[in-house]
Amino acid sequence: MKHVAFLDTTLRDGIKIPGLMLLPEEKIQIARQIATLGVDILEGGFPAASEEQYRTLCVMAEEIQGPSFCVLARATNPEDFRIARDVLKRHPKPRIHTFIPASAAYRDHFLKKPLDECLRIAVEAVKRGKDVADHVEFSFVDAFRASENELLKLLDAVLEAGADTITFADTVGYATPWLIENIIGKICSEIKDEIVVGIHCHNDLGLATPNSIAALRAGASLVHCTVNGLGERAGNARLEEIATIIAIHGKALGLSTSVAMDRIGPVCRLLERHTGISFGPLKPLTGSYAFYCEPSGPQIGDVAELPPCFVIREEDIGMVKNGEPMDQDTPFEVFKARVKELGYVLKEGEYQRCYETFQRLASKKENIFNSDLELIVRQALFHVPQKYRLLYLNVSAGSIPVPHATVQLEIDGQVVQDAGFGHGPVDAAFKTIFRMVRRFPKLIHYEVKAATLGTDAQGMVLLRVQEGDTIVDGWGAHVDIVLASAQALIDALNKLEHYGGRREVSEYTDDEAWSIVL
Numbered sequence: 250m251k252h253v254a255f256l257d258t259t260l261r262d263g264i265k266i267p268g269l270m271l272l273p274e275e276k277i278q279i280a281r282q283i284a285t286l287g288v289d290i291l292e293g294g295f296p297a298a299s300e301e302q303y304r305t306l307c308v309m310a311e312e313i314q315g316p317s318f319c320v321l322a323r324a325t326n327p328e329d330f331r332i333a334r335d336v337l338k339r340h341p342k343p344r345i346h347t348f349i350p351a352s353a354a355y356r357d358h359f360l361k362k363p364l365d366e367c368l369r370i371a372v373e374a375v376k377r378g379k380d381v382a383d384h385v386e387f388s389f390v391d392a393f394r395a396s397e398n399e400l401l402k403l404l405d406a407v408l409e410a411g412a413d414t415i416t417f418a419d420t421v422g423y424a425t426p427w428l429i430e431n432i433i434g435k436i437c438s439e440i441k442d443e444i445v446v447g448i449h450c451h452n453d454l455g456l457a458t459p460n461s462i463a464a465l466r467a468g469a470s471l472v473h474c475t476v477n478g479l480g481e482r483a484g485n486a487r488l489e490e491i492a493t494i495i496a497i498h499g500k501a502l503g504l505s506t507s508v509a510m511d512r513i514g515p516v517c518r519l520l521e522r523h524t525g526i527s528f529g530p531l532k533p534l535t536g537s538y539a540f541y542c543e544p545s546g547p548q549i550g551d552v553a554e555l556p557p558c559f560v561i562r563e564e565d566i567g568m569v570k571n572g573e574p575m576d577q578d579t580p581f582e583v584f585k586a587r588v589k590e591l592g593y594v595l596k597e598g599e600y601q602r603c604y605e606t607f608q609r610l611a612s613k614k615e616n617i618f619n620s621d622l623e624l625i626v627r628q629a630l631f632h633v634p635q636k637y638r639l640l641y642l643n644v645s646a647g648s649i650p651v652p653h654a655t656v657q658l659e660i661d662g663q664v665v666q667d668a669g670f671g672h673g674p675v676d677a678a679f680k681t682i683f684r685m686v687r688r689f690p691k692l693i694h695y696e697v698k699a700a701t702l703g704t705d706a707q708g709m710v711l712l713r714v715q716e717g718d719t720i721v722d723g724w725g726a727h728v729d730i731v732l733a734s735a736q737a738l739i740d741a742l743n744k745l746e747h748y749g750g751r752r753e754v755s756e757y758t759d760d761e762a763w764s765i766v767l
């Protein structure tokens with residue numbers, strides 16, 4: 250059986266979603282949890298992007314145990330390697346990941362340099378990488394739209410320079426399984442066995458998983474993926490799908506992994522909580538209908554029992570563990586032990602802050618499950634400085650002619666209140682808040698989802714607003730979905746205040762910033 254190495258890039262490529270902003274401490278908590286999945290390599294981020302990323306990655310490198318630790322550096326930028334070295338020296342199993350656009354379209358767009366010049370840049374990058382970490386991974390961006398001839402020239406050059414892993418990225422989600430099988434198969438048959446061949450797929454045509462599996466079938470032994478398929482546009486290849494396919498078909502494929510299958514459910518759910526990006530009911534493995542089935546009924550025959558229709562049991566991928574319910578009488582120590590069991594490592598005062606939020610929720614909701622606890626931790630601990638706070642919201646809606654909202658906010662420590670009308674309770678609350686804060690961003694996304702079953706479930710609201718060039722997400726959770734919506738809006742307004750105009754790549758010229766948009 251060939252071992253398939255998993256490189257998790259949730260915290261690097263996965264979080265490149267417009268508006269999504271995870272706080273440094275949040276990223277570290279998430280990295281800890283991803284490490285428990287048994288992935289071989291954790292790609293933590295791109296340290297040259299900003300001082301904040303650099304600092305976060307230093308802490309991550311010191312804390313993360315288990316997987317190798319990898320960061321990204323642009324082939325074109327020697328300074329990236331110096332910054333990466335500073336991060337990687339803190340981890341016992343460091344590796345560096347560098348890359349260059351392989352297709353003419355991407356080379357012309359981002360580098361505006363002839364192929365010969367790109368070959369020279371690639372070779373120098375590998376050499377620089379060798380000074381930074383024992384293991385150098387080199388990725389060919391947009392590899393499957395590249396001319397085969399040019400791709401092979403780039404490949405020869407980086408192998409000659411000493412790259413240990415070469416990864417072929419379907420950056421724009423263009424490839425098909427047969428195209429990938431053909432190219433990867435040819436390359437694997439021609440290069441030395443000790444070179445690791447990797448695959449990095451995007452999901453624009455819904456083919457990220459089949460394309461990744463096709464590459465593995467053709468001889469690749471490293472797969473890049475993200476939890477929940479997070480990533481820009483339609484996302485990246487989904488870790489949970491690829492691991493489960495190998496768990497089910499591994500024998501036939503001659504492939505195995507070290508992914509801890511029972512950690513899939515908890516880690517997918519945790520990422521859903523922290524990003525606000527939900528699975529959708531029909532998502533394979535993690536969607537709420539994925540393990541729901543009705544007895545056959547008249548379509549096939551009148552059989553009362555469930556048919557044998559599941560290819561894996563939900564308990565095999567940890568999807569049913571939601572913990573014994575807790576309630577108002579749950580003592581602090583029991584609560585704290587459960588938060589630790591969920592994999593969070595918090596400071597003493599932070600457990601206490603979470604417990605206060607827990608008690609507030611427990612006074613409204615009878616049973617508190619693990620999936621509620623993750624919301625509580627996020628709500629209590631992970632937010633940007635709060636210029637705006639929601640103190641009070643009351644709405645009148647239903648069959649009345651004019652829904653209205655009364656809102657009390659704290660703005661820079663001053664208490665202000667106002668009331669307003671709208672087409673419904675959320676509209677009334679949002680219009681009133683916009684007027685009070687004197688900001689009128691455009692609402693470009695709004696969704697609400699129940700966190701658990703039951704009519705007393707917390708509603709999780711994810712929204713996205715745009716003000717000028719700045720797009721931010723806002724997130725809220727409450728048993729009252731209008732309150733959750735108002736919390737989400739306040740969260741977004743605080744992020745606009747905190748991040749507005751402050752972009753990670755601001756210190757770079759247009760030319761240098763190219764890699765960040767890939």
Ligand SMILES: CC(C)C(=O)C(=O)O
Nearest residue numbers: 348388390418420449
């Ligand atoms: C750097 C590479 C692997 C990448 O993220 C992409 O092409 O999407």
